[in-house]
Amino acid sequence: MLELIVISTLNGVLFGMLLFLLSSGLTIIFSMLGVLNFAHASFYMLGAFFGFQLTRWIGFWPALIIAPLLVGAIGMAVERYGLRNTHKHGHVAELLLTFGLAYIIEEIVQLIWGKGPMDYRVPAALDFPAFTVFSTNYPAYKMFMLLISVAIFIALLVVLKRTRIGLIVQAALTHPHMVGHLGHNVGQVFMLVFGVGTALAAIAGVIAGPALVTQSDMAMLLGPILFVVVVVGGLGSLSGAFIASLLIGLVQTFAVSMNGSLASLFGPLDPSIGPSLLTDVWNVTIAQVAPIIPYLLLVLILIVRPMGLMGTRET
Amino acid sequence: MSEPVTAPAPRTTRADALRFYGLWIAGAALLLVLPLVFSSGGSLTTFSLIGISIIFALSYNILLGQTGLLSFGHAVYYGIGGFLAIHGMNAIAGHEWPIPLPFVPLIGGMAGLIFAIILGWVSTERAGTVFAMISLGVGELVASSALILRSFFGGEAGVTTNRTDLPAFFGLTFGPQIQIYYLIAAWVLISTIAMYALTRTPLGRVCNAVRDNPERVQFIGYNPHVVRYIAFCFAGFFAGIAGALAAINFEIANSAYLGLVQSGVVLFATFIGGVAYFFGPILGAIFVTYLQLGLTDLTAVWQLYFGIIFIGMVMFAPGGLAGLIMMHRPLARGGTLHMLLPAYLIAAVPTLALAGGVILIIETVSRYVVHADASTMVNLFGIPFDTSQPVTWVIAVVLTVGGFFVARMTWRGIAAAWDRAATAARDKGHLA
Amino acid sequence: MSAAIEIDAVNKSFGNAKIIRDLNLRVEQGERHAIIGPNGAGKSTTFNLISGYITPTSGEVRLNGEVISGLSPFEINRRGLSRSFQVTNVFGRMSVWENVRCAVLWATGHRYAFWKNVDSLPEVRQRTAAILEDINLAARRDVPASLLTYAEQRALEIGITIAGGANVILLDEPTAGMSRAETERAVELIRRLSEGRTLVIVEHDMSVVFGLADRISVLVYGQIIASGTPEEIRGNPKVKEAYLGEEAH
Numbered sequence: 001m002l003e004l005i006v007i008s009t010l011n012g013v014l015f016g017m018l019l020f021l022l023s024s025g026l027t028i029i030f031s032m033l034g035v036l037n038f039a040h041a042s043f044y045m046l047g048a049f050f051g052f053q054l055t056r057w058i059g060f061w062p063a064l065i066i067a068p069l070l071v072g073a074i075g076m077a078v079e080r081y082g083l084r085n086t087h088k089h090g091h092v093a094e095l096l097l098t099f100g101l102a103y104i105i106e107e108i109v110q111l112i113w114g115k116g117p118m119d120y121r122v123p124a125a126l127d128f129p130a131f132t133v134f135s136t137n138y139p140a141y142k143m144f145m146l147l148i149s150v151a152i153f154i155a156l157l158v159v160l161k162r163t164r165i166g167l168i169v170q171a172a173l174t175h176p177h178m179v180g181h182l183g184h185n186v187g188q189v190f191m192l193v194f195g196v197g198t199a200l201a202a203i204a205g206v207i208a209g210p211a212l213v214t215q216s217d218m219a220m221l222l223g224p225i226l227f228v229v230v231v232v233g234g235l236g237s238l239s240g241a242f243i244a245s246l247l248i249g250l251v252q253t254f255a256v257s258m259n260g261s262l263a264s265l266f267g268p269l270d271p272s273i274g275p276s277l278l279t280d281v282w283n284v285t286i287a288q289v290a291p292i293i294p295y296l297l298l299v300l301i302l303i304v305r306p307m308g309l310m311g312t313r314e315t
Numbered sequence: 316m317s318e319p320v321t322a323p324a325p326r327t328t329r330a331d332a333l334r335f336y337g338l339w340i341a342g343a344a345l346l347l348v349l350p351l352v353f354s355s356g357g358s359l360t361t362f363s364l365i366g367i368s369i370i371f372a373l374s375y376n377i378l379l380g381q382t383g384l385l386s387f388g389h390a391v392y393y394g395i396g397g398f399l400a401i402h403g404m405n406a407i408a409g410h411e412w413p414i415p416l417p418f419v420p421l422i423g424g425m426a427g428l429i430f431a432i433i434l435g436w437v438s439t440e441r442a443g444t445v446f447a448m449i450s451l452g453v454g455e456l457v458a459s460s461a462l463i464l465r466s467f468f469g470g471e472a473g474v475t476t477n478r479t480d481l482p483a484f485f486g487l488t489f490g491p492q493i494q495i496y497y498l499i500a501a502w503v504l505i506s507t508i509a510m511y512a513l514t515r516t517p518l519g520r521v522c523n524a525v526r527d528n529p530e531r532v533q534f535i536g537y538n539p540h541v542v543r544y545i546a547f548c549f550a551g552f553f554a555g556i557a558g559a560l561a562a563i564n565f566e567i568a569n570s571a572y573l574g575l576v577q578s579g580v581v582l583f584a585t586f587i588g589g590v591a592y593f594f595g596p597i598l599g600a601i602f603v604t605y606l607q608l609g610l611t612d613l614t615a616v617w618q619l620y621f622g623i624i625f626i627g628m629v630m631f632a633p634g635g636l637a638g639l640i641m642m643h644r645p646l647a648r649g650g651t652l653h654m655l656l657p658a659y660l661i662a663a664v665p666t667l668a669l670a671g672g673v674i675l676i677i678e679t680v681s682r683y684v685v686h687a688d689a690s691t692m693v694n695l696f697g698i699p700f701d702t703s704q705p706v707t708w709v710i711a712v713v714l715t716v717g718g719f720f721v722a723r724m725t726w727r728g729i730a731a732a733w734d735r736a737a738t739a740a741r742d743k744g745h746l747a
Numbered sequence: 748m749s750a751a752i753e754i755d756a757v758n759k760s761f762g763n764a765k766i767i768r769d770l771n772l773r774v775e776q777g778e779r780h781a782i783i784g785p786n787g788a789g790k791s792t793t794f795n796l797i798s799g800y801i802t803p804t805s806g807e808v809r810l811n812g813e814v815i816s817g818l819s820p821f822e823i824n825r826r827g828l829s830r831s832f833q834v835t836n837v838f839g840r841m842s843v844w845e846n847v848r849c850a851v852l853w854a855t856g857h858r859y860a861f862w863k864n865v866d867s868l869p870e871v872r873q874r875t876a877a878i879l880e881d882i883n884l885a886a887r888r889d890v891p892a893s894l895l896t897y898a899e900q901r902a903l904e905i906g907i908t909i910a911g912g913a914n915v916i917l918l919d920e921p922t923a924g925m926s927r928a929e930t931e932r933a934v935e936l937i938r939r940l941s942e943g944r945t946l947v948i949v950e951h952d953m954s955v956v957f958g959l960a961d962r963i964s965v966l967v968y969g970q971i972i973a974s975g976t977p978e979e980i981r982g983n984p985k986v987k988e989a990y991l992g993e994e995a996h
Contacts (some may be wrong), residue, residue: 085630086629089629091443093633095444096385096629099579103618103621104619104622107616109742110616111619111681224575227451228448228452235445275466277466277467278466279462288463292455292460294452295452295453295455295459298450299453302437302449306441440862515865516861517860517861521852522850523845527838527840528838530908534821534830535852536821536854545859
């Protein structure tokens with residue numbers, strides 16, 4: 001039991017950090033550019049697929065560097081040639097553009113790599129058990145993932161608090177209009193921010209690819225959860241995104257490993273009641289419900305605290 | 316979005332009134348006559364699907380075009396309508412209740428309405444981006460729940476019914492597709508009239524105000540949350556009707572009815588049609604359904620073309636097809652439309668070349684990478700290309716790059732022609 | 748009879764910045780009251796506090812004796828208070844006619860009605876037409892609001908504000924950016940429309956203020972430093988020091 005808790009905590013924190021890698025980029029892009037990048041999970045997917053392909057050609061470690069750079073470059077191009085032109089049509093148009101982009105990226109990925117899962121393997125150097133928790137071996141690769149996520153998190157913190165560009169981004173998180181008055185080449189700043197945000201998503205993809213399934217539906221599976229994270233955390237709040245990421249990561253991971261249900265708790269219903277909504281709800285295990293828990297959390301937050309956990313900005 | 320005024324002016328003259336009612340009568344007549352002209356089974360199915368799509372897209376535009384609410388989860392109400400229609404039909408047949416098929420869409424509508432009433436208040440608290448995300452989350456919640464609540468939603472397989480088991484309606488069993496077509500056509504007419512009438516009510520007008528300036532709306536006495544909520548409920552009602560008709564048509568409802576993909580399709584259809592005009596979604600529904608059905612046979616990657624068209628519209632023609640058409644209206648009235656023709660014709664050639672090149676690239680990649688076993692021949696504008704030959708690649712790249720550069724020059728020509736034509740029209744008093 | 752508007756020891760802080768400090772203001776029924784003050788004094792914030800756009804950190808705002816601080820803007824509007832905006836805030840994509848008509852709908856009791864045809868409501872039509880005549884935009888009734896000239900938009904803004912029949916009207920710099928002639932016409936319009944109502948107006952144009960107001964309050968750094976008739980204000984040394992500077996007419 002304790003073993004389960006420890007493993008689940010480790011996995012939960014890992015998943016949470018992954019979500020934070022994604023949601024931090026999303027939050028920063030939203031705060032600076034005012035657009036919620038619907039295609040953010042798609043850049044994550046591109047990172048995974050580029051990582052896979054590059055690993056095939058030149059090995060995992062070069063791929064870890066190059067794939068995010070490539071995706072970041074694509075992100076910058078999207079901002080420069082796509083978003084910038086749609087900006088004059090309003091936020092709804094920008095959201096629609098990123099929605100269409102998500103759609104296209106998924107189609108192109110399917111076009112090139114097909115619909116099946118990729119054989120994206122953990123690099124040999126990391127393919128060993130790091131330590132043993134009770135009777136389970138915890139893979140070193142997952143520790144590596146955790147390490148990279150924490151390292152990036154710290155780097156993000158340092159950049160935001162200590163550097164000039166970080167100060168600008170912080171200011172933009174609460175007063176986006178100010179960025180326009182700063183006199184910098186705002187276009188370049190936006191392009192850079194979008195590129196960095198998407199590159200962050202890509203890094204998450206490169207390292208998550210071997211651990212999770214690398215498949216063309218990755219974006220569509222993770223995307224909605226990502227948006228739940230930012231809404232629950234409060235749009236525009238990095239600390240909110242952090243808390244919400246960990247929260248959902250842990251809750252999700254714990255739920256998946258629990259096989260309890262109302263039936264297991266209170267005993268089975270009278271078998272003479274035929275299949276109905278009641279029996280469905282009674283017999284469903286927590287593990288089966290796990291996929292919808294983030295959405296239940298979303299509805300809960302909306303009722304109890306609509307601006308999100310740490311929400312500051314009005315949209 | 317920078318779009319023209321959508322408020323239809325009240326009919327002030329007799330000529331206007333005649334033209335208005337004439338349009339509706341013509342539409343009804345078209346619905347009546349269509350299957351007599353195109354009577355093949357495939358055509359009837361196509362028309363039926365278009366009809367369903369029209370109601371669905373119009374319901375979506377109550378949210379997007381009229382109240383400014385971008386929803387990524389509208390399929391929930393469509394799907395709920397479909398599921399309840401199936402269960403309703405099974406119940407009617409099982410208990411032999413005297414409810415004939417034409418009334419079943421009302422069951423779907425009520426289901427959509429009730430769900431919208433339950434979920435709507437929380438959903439419409441905020442507008443804009445937050446609303447979009449909430450609609451996505453709530454949509455996924457319901458869609459995912461469908462796989463858990465198997466007794467109602469039937470799991471992956473869905474639930475089925477037999478529409479001919481219902482009591483006959485004036486001798487009609489609704490087995491043949493032609494009867495289904497007329498059933499759908501009747502509901503299209505009813506729904507369209509109802510949704511249009513809605514835009515002419517105080518609520519409809521205030522919805523537009525909420526879309527344009529929710530802040531200001533408070534200062535004329537309205538609670539924007541309530542306005543959005545009521546609009547949301549209406550949208551859910553009509554989406555439920557569309558879902559029920561789909562369930563009747565296919566005699567099945569499954570979790571795909573509820574999901575993000577279905578929400579995406581109606582978003583595409585409505586937007587591509589044009590959100591600023593009432594008839595926009597009708598155009599979009601026709602266009603997208605035709606594309607869906609037609610392209611599926613021609614290419615395996617038709618969804619990619621979809622996405623490209625959508626993005627193209629968002630970036631270059633956010634007013635959609637309706638916007639593009641109505642843009643020409645002042646010119647038509649001012650009699651200067653013909654000034655555009657030469658520019659359009661000249662631009663058509665390189666633009667088509669560009670499109671051809673892009674299509675060729677996509678198709679080549681598609682067959683090269685994925686469908687290694689499928690035929691390597693691609694038919695473009697009737698010319699066969701062998702995608703396994705490098706010459707095809709070269710042609711594709713040349714067409715794309717060359718086409719782009721030449722086309723860009725001709726597009727400038729169009730802009731110049733527009734300038735002249737619009738100015739001429741304006742001089743005659745027609746606002747362009 | 749209770750005052751139309753009473754602001755009672757209201758403070759408003761945004762984070763650490765105290766914008767409004769112990770604000771006390773009393774506007775009597777039927778009075779035309781002007782609020783003047785240097786830029787950044789908090790005039791728009793005061794309007795926002797009265798109209799419910801923001802809530803006071805402490806203190807009370809009362810409308811006709813009833814406490815309204817903390818209510819939503821639409822709740823306050825339904826109690827008979829209406830305001831215009833400094834930055835023109837109309838329904839851009841709708842026609843002039845539609846703009847005014849929307850502003851009339853709630854007051855004529857039609858509210859959220861979705862079963863009536865809005866074109867066949869005679870009272871709505873008449874009222875809308877009357878207001879359009881008043882603001883001299885009857886000839887432009889079908890023009891989309893975003894295509895009007897600046898002065899026309901400001902007139903429309905005023906029209907929307909009074910359309911609902913509110914008894915207490917707040918106008919936020921209604922003549923900003925207008926030429927001399929346009930300003931005179933606007934003042935005439937405002938005087939006519941505020942007949943029998945309570946008017947609170949924020950203005951920088953002193954000729955408008957002294958020509959229109961029954962009483963004037965001077966707002967400096969979030970506090971009212973003087974309140975009285977135009978003569979009293981003109982002669983007040985504190986006001987001269989803080990604001991008026993040159994002789995104003």
